[in-house]
Amino acid sequence: MIKIVRDTNVDLMNHTLELVKESGNYDKAEPIMDYYLAEKWEVKELTNYEFDFLAAVNFGGSEGIYLDCWLKGNFDENHEDERKTISCGTFKTLRNDLEAIKIMGELAGSLTYYADQYVNQELDRYTPLKERLFEEYRRETAKDKEEGGTYKVKTYRTNAECPRCGATLNTSDVYSYSFMCPDCDENFYHSEVKLPQSGTVMMVVPFMRLQNAWAMKEAYQTVCKKNHCTALPLSGSSFIACWNHLPESEEIRNVVIGLDIYMESYGTS
Numbered sequence: 001m002i003k004i005v006r007d008t009n010v011d012l013m014n015h016t017l018e019l020v021k022e023s024g025n026y027d028k029a030e031p032i033m034d035y036y037l038a039e040k041w042e043v044k045e046l047t048n049y050e051f052d053f054l055a056a057v058n059f060g061g062s063e064g065i066y067l068d069c070w071l072k073g074n075f076d077e078n079h080e081d082e083r084k085t086i087s088c089g090t091f092k093t094l095r096n097d098l099e100a101i102k103i104m105g106e107l108a109g110s111l112t113y114y115a116d117q118y119v120n121q122e123l124d125r126y127t128p129l130k131e132r133l134f135e136e137y138r139r140e141t142a143k144d145k146e147e148g149g150t151y152k153v154k155t156y157r158t159n160a161e162c163p164r165c166g167a168t169l170n171t172s173d174v175y176s177y178s179f180m181c182p183d184c185d186e187n188f189y190h191s192e193v194k195l196p197q198s199g200t201v202m203m204v205v206p207f208m209r210l211q212n213a214w215a216m217k218e219a220y221q222t223v224c225k226k227n228h229c230t231a232l233p234l235s236g237s238s239f240i241a242c243w244n245h246l247p248e249s250e251e252i253r254n255v256v257i258g259l260d261i262y263m264e265s266y267g268t269s
Contacts, residue, residue, distance in 0.1 A: 013088035025110035047077040049126035053115035055108035067091040077128035130219035149175025205239040216266035223258035227251040
């Protein structure tokens with residue numbers, strides 16, 4: 001299972017400020033700074049990188065100059081179509097002269113630059129879970145193919161029938177075979193089995209506990225499409241994968257490998 005370290009908007013702000021200080025680009029601002037306050041009212045974990053770090057300098061309502069920093073865009077993988085704004089922190093100087101506002105403006109530029117540098121350096125912290133899982137799936141399936149079936153795949157019940165005894169077939173854990181008959185103890189190629197009368201081969205995947213099921217199903221659709229498969233709506237205790245043809249071994253193995261990876265990360269077993 002992938003262990004993900006995430007940043008919040010406050011983490012991003014503080015790491016950015018550290019980089020600015022380490023680079024020497026805070027030296028001018030430090031002597032005139034009254035305070036720096038990181039956002040404390042709305043602290044949010046950042047699970048998407050499709051946002052911009054923005055910094056703006058303005059005069060205060062009564063005194064001094066403020067430098068406000070915020071994020072704008074999509075920073076939540078669960079709401080991909082939403083663009084929002086969230087504060088990161090605020091700097092303030094009590095001065096309000098031209099030289100002071102120029103110093104604060106230069107600091108705004110440095111913060112914007114190093115925020116971009118930091119996010120790019122730590123992109124894994126901001127990459128949506130489904131992207132990370134798909135990359136893990138690609139690595140594992142490529143390795144399985146290259147090594148001739150070294151991934152220990154689980155087997156699941158299907159609605160296909162054994163061409164010898166008529167029993168319900170399971171998927172096979174033997175590389176290059178699609179199905180296995182538990183009664184005959186025999187493995188079969190996809191070409192040896194007839195398509196069910198319904199015209200659909202169904203693979204039923206039971207699980208004991210279920211969390212974030214719909215998020216998992218949505219994220220897993222890419223894996224299914226890659227293997228010419230569709231995912232039926234989840235029932236209370238199972239996931240159903242469907243093919244409108246007799247799936248080849250590689251299609252089944254890839255779906256099963258992906259299920260292992262996705263179900264573990266989305267809290268199902």
